[in-house]
Amino acid sequence: MALRGDTILTHPTYNKGTGFPLSERKEFGLTGRLPYRVNTLDEQCHRAYDQLKTRDTPIRKNTFLQSLKDQNWVLYYSLIQRHLKELIPIIYTPTQGDAIANYSHLFRRSEGMFLTYPHEDSMEQDFLEQTRGRDIQLFVVSDAEAILGIGDQGVGIATAKSAIYTLVGGINPTKAVSVALDVGTDNEELLKDDLYVGWPQKRVRGADYDRFVDKFVQLVRKHYPHSLLHFEDFGVSNAKRLLDLYHDQHAVFNDDVQGTGAVALAAVMSAVGVTKTRLADQRFLIYGAGSAGLGIARQLRDGVVKIDGVSASDAKRGFYILDRHGLVKESLGQFIRAGQEEFARPDAEWAGVPTDGNGEVGLLEVVKKVKPTIMIGCSTKAGAFTEEVVREMAKHVERPLIMPLSNPDRLVEVKPSLANDWTEGRALMATGSPFPPCRQPNGKEYIIAECNNALIYPGLGFGAMITEARTVTDTMIIAGAQRLASLAPALRDPDLPLLPDFADAPMVNFEIAVAVAEQAIDEGTAGVPWKKGEVRERVKAAQWQPVYRDFVYDPNGAR
Ligand SMILES: NC(=O)C1=CN([C@@H]2O[C@H](COP(=O)(O)OP(=O)(O)OC[C@H]3O[C@@H](n4cnc5c(N)ncnc54)[C@H](O)[C@@H]3O)[C@@H](O)[C@H]2O)C=CC1
Ligand SMILES: CC(=O)C(=O)O
Ligand SMILES: [Mg+2]
Numbered sequence: 001m002a003l004r005g006d007t008i009l010t011h012p013t014y015n016k017g018t019g020f021p022l023s024e025r026k027e028f029g030l031t032g033r034l035p036y037r038v039n040t041l042d043e044q045c046h047r048a049y050d051q052l053k054t055r056d057t058p059i060r061k062n063t064f065l066q067s068l069k070d071q072n073w074v075l076y077y078s079l080i081q082r083h084l085k086e087l088i089p090i091i092y093t094p095t096q097g098d099a100i101a102n103y104s105h106l107f108r109r110s111e112g113m114f115l116t117y118p119h120e121d122s123m124e125q126d127f128l129e130q131t132r133g134r135d136i137q138l139f140v141v142s143d144a145e146a147i148l149g150i151g152d153q154g155v156g157i158a159t160a161k162s163a164i165y166t167l168v169g170g171i172n173p174t175k176a177v178s179v180a181l182d183v184g185t186d187n188e189e190l191l192k193d194d195l196y197v198g199w200p201q202k203r204v205r206g207a208d209y210d211r212f213v214d215k216f217v218q219l220v221r222k223h224y225p226h227s228l229l230h231f232e233d234f235g236v237s238n239a240k241r242l243l244d245l246y247h248d249q250h251a252v253f254n255d256d257v258q259g260t261g262a263v264a265l266a267a268v269m270s271a272v273g274v275t276k277t278r279l280a281d282q283r284f285l286i287y288g289a290g291s292a293g294l295g296i297a298r299q300l301r302d303g304v305v306k307i308d309g310v311s312a313s314d315a316k317r318g319f320y321i322l323d324r325h326g327l328v329k330e331s332l333g334q335f336i337r338a339g340q341e342e343f344a345r346p347d348a349e350w351a352g353v354p355t356d357g358n359g360e361v362g363l364l365e366v367v368k369k370v371k372p373t374i375m376i377g378c379s380t381k382a383g384a385f386t387e388e389v390v391r392e393m394a395k396h397v398e399r400p401l402i403m404p405l406s407n408p409d410r411l412v413e414v415k416p417s418l419a420n421d422w423t424e425g426r427a428l429m430a431t432g433s434p435f436p437p438c439r440q441p442n443g444k445e446y447i448i449a450e451c452n453n454a455l456i457y458p459g460l461g462f463g464a465m466i467t468e469a470r471t472v473t474d475t476m477i478i479a480g481a482q483r484l485a486s487l488a489p490a491l492r493d494p495d496l497p498l499l500p501d502f503a504d505a506p507m508v509n510f511e512i513a514v515a516v517a518e519q520a521i522d523e524g525t526a527g528v529p530w531k532k533g534e535v536r537e538r539v540k541a542a543q544w545q546p547v548y549r550d551f552v553y554d555p556n557g558a559r
Helices: 006-007 020-029 041-053 058-071 072-083 084-092 095-101 115-132 158-167 188-192 208-223 239-246 254-275 292-306 311-316 330-335 362-372 387-395 416-422 457-466 476-484 501-524 531-543
Strands: 113-118 139-142 177-180 228-231 251-254 286-287 317-323 376-377 401-404 429-433
Touching: 006 113, 041 072, 041 239, 041 416, 041 476, 058 072, 058 084, 058 376, 058 501, 072 084, 072 158, 084 095, 084 139, 084 501, 095 286, 113 188, 115 177, 115 208, 139 158, 158 177, 158 457, 228 254, 228 401, 228 457, 228 501, 239 251, 239 254, 239 292, 239 311, 251 254, 251 457, 254 376, 254 401, 254 429, 254 457, 254 476, 286 292, 286 362, 292 311, 292 317, 317 362, 362 387, 387 416, 416 429, 429 476, 457 501, 476 501
Parallel strands: 113 177, 139 177, 139 228, 228 251, 286 317, 286 376, 376 401, 401 429
Antiparallel strands: none
8 A cells, every 4th residue: 555644544445543553553654643552443443332322313323423434434334333233224224314315414525426417528537536446346326316215315325325235245345336426406495405515406307317327327337347236216217217228238236126126025925934825825015106116016026926936917916006096007097107007907806996086096995805915015105004904904814914114214104013003913014114123912022024125235236246247137136035035033933023133134145145146157147157156155255344454555556
């Protein structure tokens, strides 16, 4: 390394603070810049945790951790790794939503790459300034149109997704870049805010938007052909469309569509293990058919086909999708959005069912008629699963599976404690953000599984990256979901949660990465010439750990 003095201390990749040993302090001109005592990483974590505890609200803790990340990556990741379950909700949902909503006001220092529409002409230069000479394996890109359930946040960048790749998936943070595509915002509050740091114009849409995104994707393909391109929190009109557009060109992955679909499939597989039924026996109701809802519907349908060997058209019959205009049925015509049409129900099936004044069939009526065994919410409509709806569902099903997946926690379709009461403790549940356990009438505690894509995407992504997969296939995703489901505590004891605990997310995602990599090798999408038998060791060896590495002065090294 050729850096010296303050340049090292202000570089979060290299900074060790008081952790620099004396030999390195002398070699890099740090002796006079640091107090005498050399601390171990343990001691530094201890001190940082004590400081963190003095912050009294989640958002203050989030800001503290962001500041730590700006200073010292090893310390940041090491601290969170030691308190993973406690601190993930601080750096991720639900707190990160608030942090992003206040991004411009909390702003201290930029992180990641900003590609802004009015600077389109210099995009390649801006891109290379940050990536040149680096071995980038992962781009996490967002245009922030649908951030973590709180809508359009303009330039609010989702860096937490990249941090979780490192914490849970073991990806070296120097090999990952978060990218904000700033194409403006339709959020009036941001546009009116003098402190807003993004480009204060209405969102660019249509051909201009597509050209801008394409320019970025082509840069990734040109300079990093073996990287994984992870799309996060794009709006519903772009998420699936962009995924389909680039699916055959590069290893692309949309977390809200595919990651959410995969984790939901794992939770459902776990639940059918508890109820000793088959996926193909279920009646699925999905409330909120946007990026996540439709991603889940497709993934579950593909799961029914692959796992239970049912034809695609038979599998589809078990799905009932609702959106703003109630049940998606054929006569909704122009109100059926792209991607919803394949799940539209024939009108004849609904003859005689009460509708509102516009001929729309509401949630309660659908529940009454269909008697769903599984009800999933991805609508951001807080409280949509009312007492009447939940009680009606539970009348017909012994162990109803209720998954209010909307984030953040204040937007859940039903609070788990209420669903638990209304079903006399019979409901199997999983939520998108963490919730406290419920008490069942028999006195037992029921732990609510966290069904968040973060429980699976780091492993899915790592498995694809490490094998230099040319494309991320549906079968790779299903392999990851099956491995996750196989680790579900509920399969050992039906009273246990439907998914592994977040504290175990690193172990779980290691297994997922192995399953995905093995599948990539099996099906020939892998770009590396590995045998399946060596995957486990390869994944283990490639995982980055937050520990201090020894530095040696090298005038030709990193600057
Ligand atoms: N648990 C997890 O891993 C994930 C959770 N989510 C959460 O799911 C929610 C939706 O996210 P996206 O699908 O990305 O957003 P989206 O905007 O693409 O989809 C939301 C859908 O809900 C519909 N909707 C809105 N109000 C409704 C109402 N009153 N009744 C019925 N439908 C209604 C919208 O028309 C839209 O189709 C967010 O809260 C997000 O945070 C998203 C991705 C992953
Ligand atoms: C979890 C996630 O990706 C979301 O809420 O958008
Ligand atoms: Mg998301």
